[in-house]
Amino acid sequence: MAVKRNELGQKVQLPKIRRQGPIDIPVLFNALKKGDKTALAQGITLIESTRNKDFERAEELVTRCLQIHSNSIRIGITGVPGVGKSTFIEAFGTYLTQMGKKVAVLAVDPSSSVTKGSILGDKTRMEKLAKDSNAFIRPSPAQDSLGGVAKRTRETIILCEAAGFEVVLVETVGVGQSETLVHSMVDFFLLLKLAGAGDELQGLKRGIMEMADALVINKADGENLKAVKLAMTEFKRALHLYPPKENAWSPEVLSCSSLNNLGIDAVWEMILRFLALTKENGHFGENRIAQNKNWFLQTVEEQLKFQFFGRETIKRKMDHYLEQIANHTISPVAAAHELLNLSNPGTDEIP
């Protein structure tokens, strides 16, 4: 059996899943569902693979994992850079693992292909949690499209849950549509804020407040306390401007000090209240079903595009049409119709 060293330099045995050829899915799945973190990591790598030959096997793994019932909660965490997301996740995650929960931390960062890795690029940002046997941290890989990010993250959540992780934290930095994306795949959406610092405006301008189930003002310590109190009043008032949520949950405003471990328990208690309410009124399950339907439709649409634009005949013609459009020698509509007719000359079965 293969042996390698883990982050702490300790020798670890690798499960017998990578022999000569590709990973054996049933073997990988069995190791994963026992909670084997190496198997989980390998499964995620398979999902992240952009090689076509890995695609079907990744789907097989996901389909198997989807059969496993999980009593998980998926929590999205967002906030502008500098708000202290990693410190909060370190404190919050450790609080949960200490009560015996298994916690997975994922990152959605569509910007990383541009900025070459930013959030969670380095596990040292969460030193304590990274060494915690009850925690699993997965950095964000470079991704080229938001569609790719969505697909990968949804499937990674499923794998983590199959591996027994009951709290899945999905971290995102406020870039482009990543918050909307994360919101579409979690049960609870938590917005981290700072008091003062003009951060209020940044949060407001992109409609994130509308999605938030809670606003947690971080760095509520030392000289900051007075500003935090003011900000809480302000945010509570701002939240009142939004129409009530369908699930009957009223978004709450809390404060915490991740550094001093203060207020972390209150965040978890709030989430438990949210769970109790939405499981009672049925919205928890309804939301998951709606998300799954959405996932289904998105997958179909993504695949339609992927298959279409991946065809050799289409690829060859795309540049040609884009150039003609730039030269004003063809209209965008005419170019679209020519391209579509090119792809399925006989199969146009619109009634």
Add this chain to the structure above:
Amino acid sequence: MAVKRNELGQKVQLPKIRRQGPIDIPVLFNALKKGDKTALAQGITLIESTRNKDFERAEELVTRCLQIHSNSIRIGITGVPGVGKSTFIEAFGTYLTQMGKKVAVLAVDPSSSVTKGSILGDKTRMEKLAKDSNAFIRPSPAQDSLGGVAKRTRETIILCEAAGFEVVLVETVGVGQSETLVHSMVDFFLLLKLAGAGDELQGLKRGIMEMADALVINKADGENLKAVKLAMTEFKRALHLYPPKENAWSPEVLSCSSLNNLGIDAVWEMILRFLALTKENGHFGENRIAQNKNWFLQTVEEQLKFQFFGRETIKRKMDHYLEQIANHTISPVAAAHELLNLSNPGTDEIP
């Protein structure tokens, strides 16, 4: 030759374009390019038609219109309900027609299918402009999808330009993604605001400020003047928070009184400055080309979806899969793959 009465009750002759059968496209096109408003209206109705048999003929008309060179400017106008959009457009449009310009007013209102018509549903909102021979006003039809709205509006702009309308005003109410949509099809994006009234927040929360080329504070009259001055300072400061635009244009903050016709000329002068700058540095043309490329890609993607989900075999299976997903008897990914395989059993040519 057919005779009907126009809005003012005057007898007008209809061009000989609708005989027994459907409208003859070359005849319609010839009338339209001479500036015939009835022909223009009929052309737009053809574009808005959801009947499949009208589709190809509408495209033929658009393709013909796209050949006509136009020196137009497309201006998007947005603002929350009550900000005075119609009064502003009435004043601004009349100012332009009085200097001999031909002005078309279109509306993008994806909400109208839900709220049953709101903006521009009634021409009486712009009484003066509606009677102006140099103006053409087109109310927003009920639409079911944002994709449909986008397609229709882009093509309507082309028809108006072919008919000699050199200023195209595209009005939208701030619902959903309609602003982003309008921003993607205009040269200049104008955000109407009110002083005070908490309107600042509403504008900020959806990222509209980032898209605006100008903020115009309306109703700068009477007792409101002091609040307007304050708001202008505030907005100018807020605009400074955004990174500079690629086209080198610095968004401006103006105020006007549409009611008293004050400051309307300054808005047009600002737009002329914008035109001079962006035509000089090439960004005007580059933006149009980028918008056309985007239009091309969107058309391809819309049509791909339309063709796929319009197939009888797919329609029959969709409900089945959605139900299975709700019952947790199939995974979203597996359902998507089954549906895709159903549609093209033999044509899956991913390498």
